[in-house]
Amino acid sequence: MDDVTAILDHMNPAQREAVSAPQGNMLVLAGAGSGKTRVLVHRIAWLMQAEGLSPYAVLAVTFTNKAAREMRTRLEALLGISLRNVWVGTFHSIAHRLLRTHWQDARLPQHFQIIDSDDQLRLVKRLLKDHRIDDERFPPRQVQSFISGCKEEGLRPHQVDVHGDAYLAQMVELYERYQLTCERGGLVDFGELLLRSLELLRDNPELLAHYQQRFGHVLVDEFQDTNTLQYAWLKLLTGMQTPMTVVGDDDQSIYGWRGARIENIRRFEQEFPGAKTVRLEQNYRSTSAILDAANALIRHNSERMGKELWTEGARGEPISVYSGFNDLDEARFIVDTIREKVEEGTNRREIAILYRSNAQSRVLEETLIRQGVPYRIYGGQRFYERLEIKNALAYLRLLLNRDDDASLERVINVPARGIGTRTVEVLRTRARQTEVSLWQALHDALLDASLKGRAATSVRAFAELIEGLDNDTAGLALHEIIDHVIERSGLIEHHRSEKGEKGQARVENLEELVTAAKAFTQGETFEPPEAGEGAVALEAFLSEAALNAGDHEADEFEDCVQLMTLHSAKGLEFPVVFIAGVEEGLFPHKMSMEEPGRLEEERRLCYVGLTRAMRKLYLTHAELRRLHGKETFQRASRFLRELPEEHLEEVRLRGQISRPVTAGRPAVGLSRQTSVDGGAELPSLSLGQRVSHPVFGEGVILNAEGEGERARVQVSFEGEGDKWLVLGFAKLTPL
Ligand code: ATP
Ligand code: MG
Numbered sequence: 001m002d003d004v005t006a007i008l009d010h011m012n013p014a015q016r017e018a019v020s021a022p023q024g025n026m027l028v029l030a031g032a033g034s035g036k037t038r039v040l041v042h043r044i045a046w047l048m049q050a051e052g053l054s055p056y057a058v059l060a061v062t063f064t065n066k067a068a069r070e071m072r073t074r075l076e077a078l079l080g081i082s083l084r085n086v087w088v089g090t091f092h093s094i095a096h097r098l099l100r101t102h103w104q105d106a107r108l109p110q111h112f113q114i115i116d117s118d119d120q121l122r123l124v125k126r127l128l129k130d131h132r133i134d135d136e137r138f139p140p141r142q143v144q145s146f147i148s149g150c151k152e153e154g155l156r157p158h159q160v161d162v163h164g165d166a167y168l169a170q171m172v173e174l175y176e177r178y179q180l181t182c183e184r185g186g187l188v189d190f191g192e193l194l195l196r197s198l199e200l201l202r203d204n205p206e207l208l209a210h211y212q213q214r215f216g217h218v219l220v221d222e223f224q225d226t227n228t229l230q231y232a233w234l235k236l237l238t239g240m241q242t243p244m245t246v247v248g249d250d251d252q253s254i255y256g257w258r259g260a261r262i263e264n265i266r267r268f269e270q271e272f273p274g275a276k277t278v279r280l281e282q283n284y285r286s287t288s289a290i291l292d293a294a295n296a297l298i299r300h301n302s303e304r305m306g307k308e309l310w311t312e313g314a315r316g317e318p319i320s321v322y323s324g325f326n327d328l329d330e331a332r333f334i335v336d337t338i339r340e341k342v343e344e345g346t347n348r349r350e351i352a353i354l355y356r357s358n359a360q361s362r363v364l365e366e367t368l369i370r371q372g373v374p375y376r377i378y379g380g381q382r383f384y385e386r387l388e389i390k391n392a393l394a395y396l397r398l399l400l401n402r403d404d405d406a407s408l409e410r411v412i413n414v415p416a417r418g419i420g421t422r423t424v425e426v427l428r429t430r431a432r433q434t435e436v437s438l439w440q441a442l443h444d445a446l447l448d449a450s451l452k453g454r455a456a457t458s459v460r461a462f463a464e465l466i467e468g469l470d471n472d473t474a475g476l477a478l479h480e481i482i483d484h485v486i487e488r489s490g491l492i493e494h495h496r497s498e499k500g501e502k503g504q505a506r507v508e509n510l511e512e513l514v515t516a517a518k519a520f521t522q523g524e525t526f527e528p529p530e531a532g533e534g535a536v537a538l539e540a541f542l543s544e545a546a547l548n549a550g551d552h553e554a555d556e557f558e559d560c561v562q563l564m565t566l567h568s569a570k571g572l573e574f575p576v577v578f579i580a581g582v583e584e585g586l587f588p589h590k591m592s593m594e595e596p597g598r599l600e601e602e603r604r605l606c607y608v609g610l611t612r613a614m615r616k617l618y619l620t621h622a623e624l625r626r627l628h629g630k631e632t633f634q635r636a637s638r639f640l641r642e643l644p645e646e647h648l649e650e651v652r653l654r655g656q657i658s659r660p661v662t663a664g665r666p667a668v669g670l671s672r673q674t675s676v677d678g679g680a681e682l683p684s685l686s687l688g689q690r691v692s693h694p695v696f697g698e699g700v701i702l703n704a705e706g707e708g709e710r711a712r713v714q715v716s717f718e719g720e721g722d723k724w725l726v727l728g729f730a731k732l733t734p735l
Contacts, residue, residue, distance in 0.1 A: 004049040007042050007078065018278040019043045023051060023217060025275040027268055028247040031309040032294070032611035033285030036247040037571060040221050041071055043245055045078040047217055057216035060088040063225065065547065067571055068093070091230050092190055093547055095197035105207060106200045109186040111400040111539050114546035118385070119406045120144055120189050126409070127177050130432050138170065147175045151191030152227045152259035154198065184437055185404045198233045212239045222571060223248030223268070227259040231267065240272060250305045251298050254567060254605045265305065283309045285573050287316025289647045290617050294610040296644045301600045318649040319617045321640065326624040331367040334578050334620060338373060338561060341576060348374060352562040352574040354609050356587040360580060361563055368561065369703060378564035384545045388495060388506040392513055393545055395485050399470050400539055403437035415494035418458040426451065465489065478537040479517040486510045517541060566609045577613035582621045583634040606639045685713065690735040696720045698735065
């Protein structure tokens with residue numbers, strides 16, 4: 001780009017001021033959709049073009065990997081150059097990069113592994129068991145959140161003040177033991193990534209000086225959700241000298257429950273020298289009906305920093321409120337409406353369904369599948385968190401690091417190879433007593449023959465399997481290593497022999513892992529892969545997998561309806577938004593109702609939800625809901641009452657459903673004549689219909705997904721079981 005001022009095109013005066021401000025500390029404080037993220041991206045471009053800052057001198061922190069990728073792409077488009085190695089990422093990915101580069105100074109093994117909260121919980125449970133600690137008095141999740149909480153506050157065990165409280169002292173002791181296990185296995189949890197990298201910089205003045213000089217400007221998006229540790233990390237890294245641009249919105253702080261501190265915004269203004277505050281007040285995202293409603297809602301919170309938002313946009317359509325008689329009815333309304341919208345020309349990817357709790361997605365998903373509407377879930381059962389993938393990754397991790405106890409425990413008897421819980425218990429006890437890893441304990445037990453008979457044979461076979469995998473994969477490319485490991489470990493076979501669709505899906509996922517590895521080495525994923533093969537590539541891949549388990553899914557460009565929790569919708573925008581389950585106890589969540597502070601956080605979450613919508617917003621709730629196996633009557637959320645009536649409109653489903661007199665669930669779904677859009681030459685089929693197949697014989701259609709050529713149907717064949725078939729290929733004849 002020749003003319004730097006082009007970076008300032010299509011910006012209002014306040015945005016322009018922020019983008020082109022001289023280097024110095026700056027806070028951009030503004031409401032949703034006012035262009036904060038856009039200003040941040042343009043400011044980076046401005047610093048490079050107008051101020052001559054090198055791309056390598058920029059450090060930009062975003063909230064998700066997806067946001068980081070987007071930022072990089074937008075910058076490349078603005079500047080017309082490739083920016084592969086620029087430091088743009090989440091706090092976690094940047095901390096990881098530091099630790100990977102300086103593993104020795106960080107006192108970590110070279111192939112340290114990141115563990116997610118699932119592994120963390122498993123470790124805690126094992127500790128409680130090993131030390132015979134009552135897990136009712138010390139529930140594992142509570143211990144886990146205590147440990148994470150300490151790390152978020154930057155506290156090591158010896159720094160926690162127990163005030164002579166025995167309970168607290170026990171917690172601290174567990175934290176200490178947990179930490180020892182991690183150290184021994186070279187395991188690093190998410191909180192540890194940050195704390196360790198903070199200590200790395202703090203304890204190595206030369207390194208700190210190097211990075212302080214290297215970065216000429218640090219930028220942070222969604223600053224309202226930084227926690228104490230992240231704030232300290234930024235302070236250290238900038239030495240309060242390197243200028244910082246932070247953008248945020250106090251009304252969108254939604255991670256207080258995870259240690260985020262809104263006060264960081266005020267602290268920034270006070271602590272960072274010469275910090276200048278810029279406010280943006282024009283919203284470019286939503287219609288004025290949506291914006292007015294969001295503004296009215298958030299006014300119910302006290303303690304706000306106070307901001308105004310206005311739009312030049314039209315009033316637009318009113319917000320539609322639908323009251324379903326149960327959760328199925330709610331889902332059906334949402335999916336029917338989506339189908340109408342799509343018929344009218346809206347792309348599916350422009351539509352999002354947001355909800356408060358992950359568990360709500362199941363009914364929505366089932367209805368979408370039944371009606372053949374493709375969708376994608378952000379969060380929830382993400383690829384890298386699926387059981388079979390985690391098992392495969394555990395094998396891979398063992399190849400790199402035999403002392404990784406969490407991984408060893410995960411797969412020592414998966415697939416089943418005759419190593420029972422008693423044997424594992426023996427190994428654990430031994431590991432604990434001699435203070436070694438499980439792998440070491442296993443070898444010791446074989447050597448001194450304290451394991452005998454069948455147990456010894458099985459354990460030896462497992463040890464040989466791991467060593468064998470290691471030998472056989474030396475020198476192979478990353479995807480070949482993975483391919484070999486999932487075959488030889490017996491994982492693929494294990495799932496192949498599982499009955500039904502679940503096993504099939506697991507096999508497909510394992511195969512997808514090989515594909516993911518290929519894509520990774522070809523540099524199609526976010527972090528540029530390291531040079532090198534084998535162990536180095538494997539280590540980088542595993543780290544990426546662990547970091548990625550936090551967000552996004554594979555192909556973002558497919559035309560799918562987007563499903564996600566309200567939390568993961570932060571920062572995003574969609575032309576059409578549905579918020580489902582707007583009910584007391586669900587949203588606001590029942591856990592928050594007793595504490596005013598938490599209730600305000602729920603209201604901010606609602607504000608985040610409302611302000612994701614650009615053109616059209618639907619709020620739905622159900623009078624009867626089945627959640628966690630229980631059926632309960634629900635009341636509409638107080639948040640609905642807090643919205644201005646003039647912008648709301650009650651809707652009823654077209655083709656009316658009569659309200660049942662009793663509270664029973666109506667039979668909906670399978671009897672619907674949902675046609676699977678089969679294109680011209682494909683047969684038109686409906687759920688529940690009988691069909692015949694040249695090989696499998698006769699059966700009944702149970703399920704359908706996708707559209708046109710790629711539509712798939714699940715058919716239950718007599719004698720052949722359930723099969724998923726692609727309509728474009730399978731020769732199905734309606735009967
Ligand atoms: P959030 O608080 O939700 O993160 P934000 O303040 O970061 O929102 P952006 O996502 O940067 O807002 O911008 C919202 C929308 O408004 C985007 O589609 C963006 O492209 C558009 N936008 C921002 N500023 C302008 C402008 N000056 N002219 C036209 N469109 C703009
Ligand atoms: Mg933003």
